[in-house]
Amino acid sequence: xxxxxxxxxxxxxxxxxxxxxxxxxxxxxxxxxxxxxxxxxxxxxxxxxxxxxxxxxxxxxxxxxxxxxxxxxxxxxxxxxxxxxxxxxxxxxxxxxxxxxx
Numbered sequence: 001x002x003x004x005x006x007x008x009x010x011x012x013x014x015x016x017x018x019x020x021x022x023x024x025x026x027x028x029x030x031x032x033x034x035x036x037x038x039x040x041x042x043x044x045x046x047x048x049x050x051x052x053x054x055x056x057x058x059x060x061x062x063x064x065x066x067x068x069x070x071x072x073x074x075x076x077x078x079x080x081x082x083x084x085x086x087x088x089x090x091x092x093x094x095x096x097x098x099x100x101x102x
Contacts (some may be wrong), residue, residue: 007030007048007050008025008050011025011048011050011052012025012052015052017062017065018061018062018065018066019059019060019061019062019066019069020057020058020059020060020061020062021054021057021058021059022054022057023052023053023054024052024053024054025050025051025052026050026051026052026053026096026097026100028096028100029049029050029051029092029093029096030048030049030050031048031049031089031092031093032046032047032048032049033046033047033049033085033089034046034047035085049089049093051093051096051097059071074090074094077090078090078091
């Protein structure tokens, strides 16, 4: 987070910087995940997840930050994830969207 930014503002800025799209956050979803960084003594990384959407924009990812960007259907994304925490967060997002009214 940069000075005076909210979590939501940080998420939107990072999305734009890393994949080049102006996204909108979807209300009501926020998940926090934490894990220890083995290479750094006594360091816990905290990641806050939101749901976002974008329309009619081309993804242009920041190659210095990401090796690739893929848009996947739920099942394919779920099976691609290696860590159970990622699968849990994706499932929670899917459940949230399944219950949302647009």
